[in-house]
Amino acid sequence: xxxxxxxxxxxxxxxxxxxxxxxxxxxxxxxxxxxxxxxxxxxxxxxxxxxxxxxxxxxxxxxxxxxxxxxxxxxxxxxxxxxxxxxxxxxxxxxxxxxxxxxxxxxxxxxxxxxxxxxxxxxxxxxxxxxxxxxxxxxxxxxxxxxxxxxxxxxxxxxxxxxxxxxxxxxxxxxxxxxxxxxxxxxxxxxxxxxxxxxxxxxxxxxxxxxxxxxxxxxxxxxxxxxxxxxxxxxxxxxxxxxxxxxxxxxxxxxxxxxxxxxxxxxxxxxxxxxxxxxxxxxxxxxxxxxxxxxxxxxxxxxxxxxxxxxxxxxxxxxxxxxxxxxxxxxxxxxxxxxxxxxxxxxxxxxxxxxxxxxxxxxxx
Amino acid sequence: xxxxxxxxxxxxxxxxxxxxxxxxxxxxxxxxxxxxxxxxxxxxxxxxxxxxxxxxxxxxxxxxxxxxxxxxxxxxxxxxxxxxxxxxxxxxxxxxxxxxxxxxxxxxxxxxxxxxxxxxxxxxxxxxxxxxxxxxxxxxxxxxxxxxxxxxxxxxxxxxxxxxxxxxxxxxxxxxxxxxxxxxxxxxxxxxxxxxxxxxxxxxxxxxxxxxxxxxxxxxxxxxxxxxxxxxxxxxxxxxxxxxxxxxxxxxxxxxxxxxxxxxxxxxxxxxxxxxxxxxxxxxxxxxxxxxxxxxxxxxxxxxxxxxxxxxxxxxxxxxxxxxxxxxxxxxxxxxxxxxxxxxxxxxxxxxxxxxxxxxxxxxxxxxxxxxxxxxxxxxxxxxxxxxxxxxxxxxxxxxxxxxxxxxxxxxxxxxxxxxxxxxxxx
Numbered sequence: 106x107x108x109x110x111x112x113x114x115x116x117x118x119x120x121x122x123x124x125x126x127x128x129x130x131x132x133x134x135x136x137x138x139x140x141x142x143x144x145x146x147x148x149x150x151x152x153x154x155x156x157x158x159x160x161x162x163x164x165x166x167x168x169x170x171x172x173x174x175x176x177x178x179x180x181x182x183x184x185x186x187x188x189x190x191x192x193x194x195x196x197x198x199x200x201x202x203x204x205x206x207x208x209x210x211x212x213x214x215x216x217x218x219x220x221x222x223x224x225x226x227x228x229x230x231x232x233x234x235x236x237x238x239x240x241x242x243x244x245x246x247x248x249x250x251x252x253x254x255x256x257x258x259x260x261x262x263x264x265x266x267x268x269x270x271x272x273x274x275x276x277x278x279x280x281x282x283x284x285x286x287x288x289x290x291x292x293x294x295x296x297x298x299x300x301x302x303x304x305x306x307x308x309x310x311x312x313x314x315x316x317x318x319x320x321x322x323x324x325x326x327x328x329x330x331x332x333x334x335x336x337x338x339x340x341x342x343x344x345x346x347x348x349x350x351x352x353x354x355x356x357x358x359x360x361x362x363x364x365x366x367x368x369x370x371x372x373x374x375x376x377x378x379x380x381x382x383x384x385x386x387x388x389x390x391x392x393x394x395x396x397x398x399x400x401x402x403x404x405x406x407x408x409x410x411x412x413x414x415x416x417x418x419x420x421x422x423x424x425x426x427x428x429x430x431x432x433x434x435x436x437x438x439x440x441x442x443x444x445x446x447x448x449x450x451x452x453x454x455x456x457x458x459x460x461x462x463x464x465x466x467x468x469x470x
Numbered sequence: 471x472x473x474x475x476x477x478x479x480x481x482x483x484x485x486x487x488x489x490x491x492x493x494x495x496x497x498x499x500x501x502x503x504x505x506x507x508x509x510x511x512x513x514x515x516x517x518x519x520x521x522x523x524x525x526x527x528x529x530x531x532x533x534x535x536x537x538x539x540x541x542x543x544x545x546x547x548x549x550x551x552x553x554x555x556x557x558x559x560x561x562x563x564x565x566x567x568x569x570x571x572x573x574x575x576x577x578x579x580x581x582x583x584x585x586x587x588x589x590x591x592x593x594x595x596x597x598x599x600x601x602x603x604x605x606x607x608x609x610x611x612x613x614x615x616x617x618x619x620x621x622x623x624x625x626x627x628x629x630x631x632x633x634x635x636x637x638x639x640x641x642x643x644x645x646x647x648x649x650x651x652x653x654x655x656x657x658x659x660x661x662x663x664x665x666x667x668x669x670x671x672x673x674x675x676x677x678x679x680x681x682x683x684x685x686x687x688x689x690x691x692x693x694x695x696x697x698x699x700x701x702x703x704x705x706x707x708x709x710x711x712x713x714x715x716x717x718x719x720x721x722x723x724x725x726x727x728x729x730x731x732x733x734x735x736x737x738x739x740x741x742x743x744x745x746x747x748x749x750x751x752x753x754x755x756x757x758x759x760x761x762x763x764x765x766x767x768x769x770x771x772x773x774x775x776x777x778x779x780x781x782x783x784x785x786x787x788x789x790x791x792x793x794x795x796x797x798x799x800x801x802x803x804x805x806x807x808x809x810x811x812x813x814x815x816x817x818x819x820x821x822x823x824x825x826x827x828x829x830x831x832x833x834x835x836x837x838x839x840x841x842x843x844x845x846x847x848x849x850x851x852x853x854x855x856x857x858x859x860x861x862x863x864x865x866x867x868x869x870x871x872x873x874x875x876x877x878x879x880x881x882x883x884x885x886x887x888x889x890x891x892x893x894x895x896x897x
Contacts, residue, residue, distance in 0.1 A: 106474050106476055106478050106553070106554070106556075107474060107475060107476070107477070107478070107556075107559055107811055107815050108471055108472050108473060108474040108554075108815065109473060109811075109812045109815055109816075110471035110472070110473065111471070111472070111473060112471060112472040112473075115473075174473050237787060238785065238787050238788055239785065240784065240785050240788060241785075242783060242784075363888065363889065366889075367889060377885075377889050377891070377896070378891070378895060378896050378897075380882070380885075380896075380897075383881075383882070383885035383886075383889065383891075383896055384878075384881045384882075384885060386885055386888060386889065387829075387832065387881040387882075387884035387885040387888065388832075388881070390829070390884060390888050391809075391829045391832050391833055391884060394809060394826075394829055395805035395806065395808070395809055395833055396805060398805060398808035398809060398812060399801065399804055399805040399808060401473055401475075401808075402475045402804075402808060405473060405474060405475045406475070409476070415782075415783065416782045416783070419782055419783050420782075420797065420800060420801050420804065423786070423797060423798075423801060424798075424801035424805060427798075427801075462786070
């Protein structure tokens, strides 16, 4: 059957997340960006909504089953409030979800209950590398098996909360395939930059460079255990995470621009009454809808174990990234000169909107 | 409700059958009827009529009859009470597949088309009985809608055709010019192999009342005073006839007017016509997307023959330009199709879909033209030669962004919907 409406449970979740996004994230988004800081209270409040907790079965201390469609819906809704805040709230998912998807029983027992019980605690993941042709399937960080250990060497960028993290899931190239490795804090050879990353956007989110020099970890720290795991599904989940967040950011810019255009007057009418502006808005809305449905379908394919889920997630991410740039650019354009001023939220949204093409690995569903 | 993307069984089965039709009945004669404009591919017409009758469809693709209340059970057929209605979804997927075969030929699939749609939307039960049953007869029968005039395209309120009641005979006397009548010839001209059809003519009974004075009149095939002036020569969809029709003192019985003769403000007659468009826009979108899919599949096939494989999953920086283009085309096509499906799903579930309907048409108009044009470009001489159908698909595709409301008109509808503006607030 085809069907295009969230179920009751999903709708309830959307409503709860929406309140948080609207009242807490959206109102503080600009201030946090300018202060380059996210208050812990804000993060904890988002954490308490229980998005990750609801994805983890009771046997590991959670209260549900992971559902990619539900997570896509929730992530869009939260990112509508603020991207940096959303990524912060969900940073522990970057570590926990791959373990849930591909971890060994031991890893699940070991980490999942610890992560999801109580307050938000930083567990994170490191995927991005600072090179123009960064490719998650051809990483330059290298893993080698040396007798009964794994040796990691390389450099990672844009790792959220690396400094405080209890452990980092580091993705590295093991004989040509990408594998995840659990690297505990204080590992010998692991160094985290003193300075935070300085990016075009997302300045409220603390991100760091991470270097690995002959970091040795036990074989059992390889994601999935000694025999490893399939990276494809994790990558697809990351792509859907990025696509969903792109939808939220785009929707936010669209809403601001729409409301502004209905208030701002020029030549005796509201600018929204000019076709030049009205058509821009119509196209923004249409593209958001297009990429939303593409993302939903890919998530549904994931939940239903469809063969082509990886291509579907790739297309959704690629399309959503383009869409987010287009929509957030127009958001600024519709505000005119005011859109260029940092006081106005569309300015930050455009800087954030550019990120989805490269920020793969910062959100997961 | 829930979010789901599994094609229902009846649709899956239907698609297998229709693909065979598209491959065997349409594609092989596609070029011939593009080159011989205005010839009628009787093999297709007769086969489709028989096949649809056999399937119990009674003019299977007659889109809009089925839109009359109550749409769901009519569409649904037998024994599926528990499942939600999927009639429009079935229709959209049918249309997509037939258009994948040949969109012009899909357009001449026998049935009532938009003419019957108007009767279904605005007619009384007696009128429906009188005018619509003919589509179940043994021979293919057509009906057409005459809306556009030389001076009235998207702005349908500018229609000048007049209908005046002759009190003595209780007949309407219609005068005017209509153009771009899809299927006008097959609906009006007498053909031995076709049943008696009709055209539905939109005319004003009170020009001072603007849209409220607009009415639709059923004009039976052969009625005196109606003249098919010409069949247009078109860029594409050449197998589908597009007629220019003049009406001089055309007399039709009083009962051939659809709806009420009283002119009131907020009259529903015209709104009925517009409501028809809400329902048909996603179907037009579907027809365009079938062409786009054909073009994209052909492109990928040719590329693969030449050793170009699309490396999905690579970051954009590592892709070749051709790969990027193909990937973008896939994103466009898939997302436009999902928007279309959503719009018809809403229609099936009786949710108001004016926004989704127009958005699907905007998107489909865009992507259908872009995909076909890009495909021709990428394949160079292979794209441009008439040896292959790709160049024809590009010509066929363009109409998607024009009829049933141009891309611009639909943007206007979308904008009004999202901004909450009336027609006078956003002109």
